[in-house]
Amino acid sequence: MASAAPTGGDLSRLRQLNSLAVFGALRADGPLTLTAVAERTGLSRPSTKEVVDQLVELGWVVEVAPSAGTIGRPARRYRFRAEAGHIAGIDLGVHTVRAVVSDLDGTVLAETRQAVTPATPNDERIAAAERAVEGCLTMADLAREDLWTVAAGTTGIVDTAGVVRICAGIPGWAGVDLTARLGELFSCPIEIENDARLAALAERERGVAKGIRDAVFVHAGRRTGAALVIGGEVHRGFGGAAGEIGLHPVAHWERSADHIHDCPAVPAGVPKRDAARHTFAAARDGDPAALAAVDRYCDELAVGVSAMVMTLDPELVVLGGGFSPAGDVLLPRLRARLEEVCLRMPELRASTLGEECVAVGAVGRAVARLDAKHFGLTPGGIAPAR
Amino acid sequence: MASAAPTGGDLSRLRQLNSLAVFGALRADGPLTLTAVAERTGLSRPSTKEVVDQLVELGWVVEVAPSAGTIGRPARRYRFRAEAGHIAGIDLGVHTVRAVVSDLDGTVLAETRQAVTPATPNDERIAAAERAVEGCLTMADLAREDLWTVAAGTTGIVDTAGVVRICAGIPGWAGVDLTARLGELFSCPIEIENDARLAALAERERGVAKGIRDAVFVHAGRRTGAALVIGGEVHRGFGGAAGEIGLHPVAHWERSADHIHDCPAVPAGVPKRDAARHTFAAARDGDPAALAAVDRYCDELAVGVSAMVMTLDPELVVLGGGFSPAGDVLLPRLRARLEEVCLRMPELRASTLGEECVAVGAVGRAVARLDAKHFGLTPGGIAPAR
């Protein structure tokens, strides 16, 4: 594609490239000796040394104690200094606001949650997010100034500027400029993205979709939604509306979860947040009403999922969201429905990440952006250094 | 991200990168002076000179006569030597086998077609392709040895090895190893791909989808199919089955075109290949039967298209295939159906490329692969030179 040809450059650009390669090797594979780094990057030892020294000077890398017990002169070892900066990830959910604080590796250092309701006013919801982050910072013994990025995920469709455009779950949430609101609280860059997409990103980076290029992520829980991983990247769509197949009248996922929540197998008086667990437990015990509810739910889920699968032909479909622990109940039924229509059946897996996956995905997103910024690496290519 | 970090390299790699940048500038923007190339690539003049000299020596670039009438010393000008190699693109269709021969710019030099039927035996169909290419070569005064690549598109699902896996339109076509069959006839590398995807590629490169990152391509003609452009690349899917939404029972595009072909507005005795033209003409004249047929057709088309649109949220939907000249009739109706369901309405355009779009797309595919091979450029990134 000559139109988007990577611009060449001078020697410093080459150094930048090699720097990035060394940095990537160190970050991906933990503490490494110089020889190991050289092997991984294809550089010679002297060059590797020079690059590593530079990275040490910049504070990205530190030397660690050599590993004892080896034959020959012990090699100096280096590792990525993940503690050089920190990131806050926020999940602005309908019923819960979660936050995590992580280092630059994405390792979660602290994690908090605040209960809210759909009726919680916007200001109060933002304040809950602030408290959640503040709690994490306290737990991790950090200050706001230590944060390099705050990334947040929210239900609904968010534009590239971080303004909520459409949101079904939270009345009055549409129109809120999250970048601006969070920008008032934190002086670092703010990233806003749709929650299902961040969950998909988390699966792609550290969940069951690790290493998969093309996957469909289904958020099955109190809300039903979807997100796509294409070519290893989470697909946003031109207007940020990718994966909203659930709003298609044929699928109509808006009320699908009701089959699970309003099932007769749920004892009276059980709060809504626990209803699903009862339904799935009853289904495992063979309760006919629960099984019927699960069947109906899977039928509706399958309509949208099959449309996405036949559109994209992904390698994998991930079942995520609050219902994902019930993968043993849901996946066989979903698989049966899909096999009836799909030309090529993708693999099906249930997510194993916990409920903080959106916040973790937010952190992943922020890490990717920081990489791009500090190393001139755009996702999937080399961009001119500006 | 770090897992797929671009590997760095030595000085020769830098030269390779700059070579590629210079090459890209020359190919994209026609004959250029050294200063113009230097400006475009960001390189200094002496370096540019050296790189260009090298490219001239390798035969990729030639000097052309300086443009007269300018002030100052006339600058030497160089251009990409598109005639350095040639490519054959083949469209192995159900009713027609087409071939084009192009230079390395993708400029079509010759074009031929051979009529076939769904019942044409495989050997005869391959032989028709051979004759079509041979005809092009004669017209362009070339020999088989001048071909650097032969790329072909065919109906159905093709695996990465070039074997037809599933094909509805041509009985007995499934199982044919096209790479092997064409490899017996031509000694150059062979590329095989699904025809709708190649048509989409042609639209992306020189049609109405030029410069668009995310688009849905609908092949509307005697067969109905689709292909996707995501992130500027044609999306293949894990098993090569992306875009096969038409096989979903809800869409069932297999017989959709019959609405147009079997319309009562078509005079008796009109051969099937001309039926559609009559139906669309009658619809333009307000014939109720034709309008009803068009409505039914668009209804069915819209089911599949809306599913793809809501999955991907593309910027653009392209109507291609044999029915695309009837865009004036089809697009308003299709738009109306889509507007009923789509969250964000994409733009709709009818293709303006002719019937040879599949063969042209095949050429485009071959050009992209040649780039990757000769310059170590993988689509969207820098790969280690192996």
Next chain:
DNA sequence: GAGCTTTACGAAGGAGACCATCATTAGTAG
């Protein structure tokens, strides 16, 4: 038509980044 301006060419010198090579060093093994 001579001289000026403009633009491009080509050569020389310098800096940065990479590599290969070799003597040296700090451990373990016997």
Next chain:
DNA sequence: CTACTAATGATGGTCTCCTTCGTAAAGCTC
């Protein structure tokens, strides 16, 4: 205590790029 092993650190060479300079070939002005 010696032999062996593997990493270290320093030296010199090569490649690619950049900057700077004088030179060359056109048009424009008087």
